[in-house]
Structure formats: C-alpha cells, structure tokens
Amino acid sequence: MKEKKNILDPFLFILIPLFFFFISKITVIYYNNDDYFLSLISSGELTGTPETHLLHVGYLTGVLLSLLYRLVPSVSWYGILLFAYGYLSIMISVCTISCRIKNTWLKYISGILFTFVACTFLWIHIIELQYTTITAFVCAASLVQFYLTEDEESALKYLRSSIPSLVLFFLSAELRAEACIMLIPTFFFIGISKIVRNRKTTKAILSYGGMILAILILVFGIEKAAYMREDWSSFQDYNTARQNVVDYGTYPDYEEYITEYETLGISYQSYICASTRYQLLLDPNINTAFMQKMDELTSTEFNFISALKAFLERHISSYLDRPLNLIVYAFYFFAIIIVIASRRYHALGDISAVFAGRMIIWSYLLFIGRSPTRVSQGIYAMEFLLLLSIIFGEGMQLSEKNKRKAVLYIILSLYAASSLFITLKWGTPHLKMIIEHSKSLYYHSSANREIQIYFSENKDNFYLLDTNSFSYFTENAFHANPNAPCNNLIMGSWIVNSPWSDRIATVNTITSFEEAAVSCDNVFFVFMDSETTDYQYLEDYFQSKYPDSRFIVHDTITTSNGVTFQILRLETN
Numbered sequence: 001m002k003e004k005k006n007i008l009d010p011f012l013f014i015l016i017p018l019f020f021f022f023i024s025k026i027t028v029i030y031y032n033n034d035d036y037f038l039s040l041i042s043s044g045e046l047t048g049t050p051e052t053h054l055l056h057v058g059y060l061t062g063v064l065l066s067l068l069y070r071l072v073p074s075v076s077w078y079g080i081l082l083f084a085y086g087y088l089s090i091m092i093s094v095c096t097i098s099c100r101i102k103n104t105w106l107k108y109i110s111g112i113l114f115t116f117v118a119c120t121f122l123w124i125h126i127i128e129l130q131y132t133t134i135t136a137f138v139c140a141a142s143l144v145q146f147y148l149t150e151d152e153e154s155a156l157k158y159l160r161s162s163i164p165s166l167v168l169f170f171l172s173a174e175l176r177a178e179a180c181i182m183l184i185p186t187f188f189f190i191g192i193s194k195i196v197r198n199r200k201t202t203k204a205i206l207s208y209g210g211m212i213l214a215i216l217i218l219v220f221g222i223e224k225a226a227y228m229r230e231d232w233s234s235f236q237d238y239n240t241a242r243q244n245v246v247d248y249g250t251y252p253d254y255e256e257y258i259t260e261y262e263t264l265g266i267s268y269q270s271y272i273c274a275s276t277r278y279q280l281l282l283d284p285n286i287n288t289a290f291m292q293k294m295d296e297l298t299s300t301e302f303n304f305i306s307a308l309k310a311f312l313e314r315h316i317s318s319y320l321d322r323p324l325n326l327i328v329y330a331f332y333f334f335a336i337i338i339v340i341a342s343r344r345y346h347a348l349g350d351i352s353a354v355f356a357g358r359m360i361i362w363s364y365l366l367f368i369g370r371s372p373t374r375v376s377q378g379i380y381a382m383e384f385l386l387l388l389s390i391i392f393g394e395g396m397q398l399s400e401k402n403k404r405k406a407v408l409y410i411i412l413s414l415y416a417a418s419s420l421f422i423t424l425k426w427g428t429p430h431l432k433m434i435i436e437h438s439k440s441l442y443y444h445s446s447a448n449r450e451i452q453i454y455f456s457e458n459k460d461n462f463y464l465l466d467t468n469s470f471s472y473f474t475e476n477a478f479h480a481n482p483n484a485p486c487n488n489l490i491m492g493s494w495i496v497n498s499p500w501s502d503r504i505a506t507v508n509t510i511t512s513f514e515e516a517a518v519s520c521d522n523v524f525f526v527f528m529d530s531e532t533t534d535y536q537y538l539e540d541y542f543q544s545k546y547p548d549s550r551f552i553v554h555d556t557i558t559t560s561n562g563v564t565f566q567i568l569r570l571e572t573n
Contacts, residue, residue, distance in 0.1 A: 043076070044073070075480055114388070124434045132179045139172035183357070251275035280496045347390055451557060468533050
C-alpha cells in the first residue's frame with residue numbers, strides 16, 4: 001500500500017490542486033464555433049430535439065450525448081464530456097508513467113517538472129476545448145498505455161493487459177476518427193520497436209494491432225450505416241466538396257470562370273455572398289453540384305518544394321506552435337542522452353519510432369496543405385507524453401547501487417533546468433496570452449448569449465444570422481440552454497443545407513428561406529453593427545432578384561458589454 005501511495009503523491013498534491021486552481025480562475029470555453037455548434041446540435045438547442053448525427057463526432061458518442069441530454073437537459077453534457085476526456089487522459093498518462101519510476105525522489109522531481117509543463121502547455125487545451133485536440137490527447141494516453149504495457153509472449157495475456165489502451169483508443173476513435181487515424185503510424189512504429197526488442201512478443205503485438213484494426217472497422221462501419229439515409233448521404237457529398245473549397249482553396253474568380261458560374265445559375269451577387277461573406281443559405285443554386293464544380297476548379301497538384309519550405313518554416317521560424325514544440329525538441333535531445341547514459345540502447349528504437357510516426361503525420365498534413373494549430377498541438381502533446389514515458393520508463397530504470405545514477409541525475413537536472421527555462425521564457429507569456437484569449441472569447445460569447453435571449457423573447461419570429469457577425473462567437477463549455485427557441489440560423493457554416501437546417505425550417509414552417517425572407521413579415525436578418533460587418537452585399541443580392549427591395553432597421557440591440565446588433569427586415573414592393 002505504501003508503494004501505491006508514493007506513486008500518486010506527487011500528482012495528488014501538486015497537479016490536482018493546481019489544476020482546480022486554474023479552473024477556478026478561468027472559464028472553460030469552446031475554442032471555436034465548431035464545438036459550440038456541436039453542443040447546440042447534440043443538446044437540441046439548434047433543432048428542438050437532441051440529435052445523434054453530429055457529423056464530426058462519432059455516432060455512438062452522439063447517441064450517448066443525446067440520451068444524457070434527454071435525461072438531464074439542464075447540464076452541458078458535450079462540454080463536460082470533452083473536459084473529462086482531456087483531464088483524465090493527462091492524469092492517466094501521468095500516473096501510468098509514475099508507476100514505472102521506482103525512486104521516490106525521481107517521482108517527485110518528475111511530478112514537479114510535469115506540473116510546470118502541463119500547467120503551461122497542456123491544460124490550456126482543456127481550458128479552451130476543441131474536439132480534435134481532445135481526441136489527440138485521448139489517443140496519446142492510449143499510446144502511453146501501449147508503450148508501457150509489459151511484454152508478454154501470450155497474446156491473450158497481453159490483450160488482457162492492454163484493455164486500458166484499447167478502451168482509450170476506442171473512445172478517441174469514437175470522438176473523432178479522422179484525428180485518431182493520424183496517430184496510427186506512431187502505433188505501428190512503436191509496435192515494430194517492441195517486436196525488434198523481443199521477437200517472442202510478435203504474436204502478442206500483432207494481436208494488439210488486430211484489435212486496433214477491428215476497432216477502426218467497427219467505428220467506420222457504424223458511421224457508414226448511420227449516414228446511409230439519402231438526406232445524410234447527399235449532405236455528406238455536399239459538405240465534403242464545401243470543405244475542400246473552404247479549407248484547402250478558395251472560390252475561383254468570377255470573371256475568369258463566368259461561363260461555369262452562369263451554367264450553374266450563380267449570379268455575381270450570389271458569388272459575392274458565398275466567396276467573401278460565407279453566406280450559403282439563400283440561393284438554392286449553391287448546392288452539391290456547385291460545390292463539386294468549385295472543388296474541381298480549385299484543385300491543385302502537390303508541390304514537393306513548396307511543401308518542404310512550408311515544413312521548414314513551420315518548424316524553424318514559425319511561432320504558431322511555440323512554445324510546446326520547443327519543449328518537445330528538448331525532450332528528444334534529453335531522451336537520447338539519458339538512454340545512452342543508462343546504456344538502455346534498445347530505447348533508441350523507441351525514440352526513433354516516435355520520431356518516425358510524427359514525420360509520417362507531418363508529411364500527410366503538408367501533402368494536404370492544411371495543418372491548423374489544433375492538430376499540431378495534439379501531435380506535440382502525443383510526442384511529449386511518449387518521450388516522458390521513455391525517459392522515466394526506460395532511461396531511469398537503474399538499481400540503487402548502479403554507479404551511473406549520479407551521471408543520470410546530473411543529466412536529469414540539466415533536463416529539468418532547460419524545461420523550467422523554456423517554461424519561464426515562453427510558457428508563462430503563452431499562458432497569459434491564452435488566459436486573455438479565453439477572456440476575449442467569453443466576452444463575445446456573453447454578447448451572443450444576450451442576443452439569444454432576445455430571440456427567446458420573440459419566439460414567433462425567425463432570425464437569419466450574418467455569418468461574419470456570428471462566426472467568432474463561442475460559449476462557456478458548461479453553459480446549457482434547454483429552453484432555446486430554435487428560431488434562428490446562421491447563414492453560413494457546415495450546418496447550412498443539412499438535415500439539421502431542414503428540421504429548423506420544418507419547425508418554423510418554412511419551405512424556402514429566401515421566399516420566407518421576401519414574403520413573411522416575421523423573418524428578420526441580424527447583423528453586428530461594426531466596421532467589419534455590413535449588409536450591403538445581401539441587399540445587392542436581393543435587389544438583383546427583387547429590384548425594389550431594401551433593408552429597413554426593425555430594431556437595435558446593445559448588449560451589456562457594448563456589442564450592438566441590428567435587426568433588419570427585407571421590404572419589397
């Protein structure tokens with residue numbers, strides 16, 4: 001029992017109190033509007049009924065969330081789920097690594113080191129929740145479990161020992177399979193390294209790989225079955241093309257491709273709405289055929305030189321991933337030094353496996369031409385946790401009488417000093433920046449919450465929201481609004497032209513959003529009153545079809561934090 005207490009002491013008395021101190025001072029918020037929309041969909045705040053189809057999140061996870069929201073609608077289950085996944089993934093990884101450290105002094109030193117790094121670099125991702133990054137955290141915890149699972153010649157015994165790793169992998173795949181798959185190369189190379197170290201474990205490692213494959217087949221099979229219905233299948237075709245255009249390219253110039261646009265029934269005004277204002281809702285010609293054509297026209301060939309330049313810039317001169325990337329690079333260096341000094345040379349294969357996995361991932365990201373920080377930060381977190389596992393799981397496994405202990409302690413001290421230096425130099429300012437960013441997100445989310453109250457007070461009306469005015473709004477991850485009126489819809493985003501937007505239309509007895517805007521007195525447009533937003537583009541669009549139409553200001557709402565919204569009605573003769 002004493003041994004078990006020592007395992008947990010540094011983390012119970014250092015990590016956990018500090019963590020909850022941070023939580024008490026900082027509002028946990030969604031990093032961007034993707035997670036905000038997912039919370040609206042799963043809770044039923046968007047359509048009036050908790051949904052199981054979440055598109056970006058696994059169907060079984062959607063079923064679970066839908067059930068929880070139906071049972072207790074006043075709790076923000078989506079935010080709680082992401083938060084719990086992120087927090088538990090870090091704690092499980094840390095405690096698993098701690099179990100491999102035999103020396104009590106090393107336990108506390110590693111606990112202190114990890115506290116500095118985690119509080120500064122890792123926990124920001126469960127303060128600003130983002131489902132892709134959280135998926136990477138859960139998958140990284142699975143990798144740590146896989147790496148530190150004791151070798152067994154018996155496949156059955158090994159699988160039994162690997163249950164925690166397999167469960168975590170399933171949870172990560174069910175949260176966001178695409179993000180989970182990116183870490184598969186690392187699983188593969190670590191498995192190869194374990195087999196090279198002990199060929200007698202080949203059968204056991206292959207059986208583990210078979211279970212990973214079975215989990216992926218199960219998850220993708222469920223997703224395929226869940227989205228077979230015609231409305232969901234058609235929407236996926238549309239959304240895939242839309243993502244390719246918006247995320248990886250841009251809309252082709254109208255004048256250059258005017259023939260193609262006119263063939264598709266797209267006017268210049270509609271083009272402006274879609275390309276510069278991200279307004280996709282009103283024109284029925286902005287459909288699957290249109291998006292697929294845009295995708296075809298914007299497709300570019302892979303350029304190796306450009307990709308290589310992008311890679312070098314991202315890893316040498318760019319500040320996008322700092323300071324976590326610097327921590328990881330330092331960990332690679334000290335991991336190599338420590339395993340060489342301890343003469344546990346087989347661990348060099350483990351370090352090489354982690355590095356090979358990350359290079360495969362980065363090659364893929366550069367090939368597709370998209371590597372947002374929410375993805376790269378997940379990669380760095382995976383590397384950080386695995387290298388920590390190697391340093392303390394292999395490099396420090398020496399007997400009390402071993403003469404190399406003094407040398408290793410000196411190296412560890414240098415490692416600790418460099419980690420603390422990086423933390424103080426870049427980590428502290430980074431943490432302050434994240435805190436300020438969270439405050440900014442919360443500031444804007446409070447404005448969104450107040451305008452939503454206005455919508456609730458006018459349930460007989462329907463409100464179409466300007467994309468640019470509302471695209472940066474997010475929400476407190478623990479806030480729930482079970483009485484949402486479901487009488488508003490943003491005119492852009494991946495929700496448009498989906499079965500969800502169809503259900504919103506049905507709930508509000510709308511057959512066509514454009515026709516409703518023209519003919520119904522209770523349909524309004526909402527724009528933020530700021531220098532970066534205006535409604536002239538939309539007025540031009542309607543005037544191209546209805547020459548005598550114009551917008552009139554129906555109402556003006558100023559929130560408590562000074563954000564002003566204009567409520568507009570389209571007037572036609």
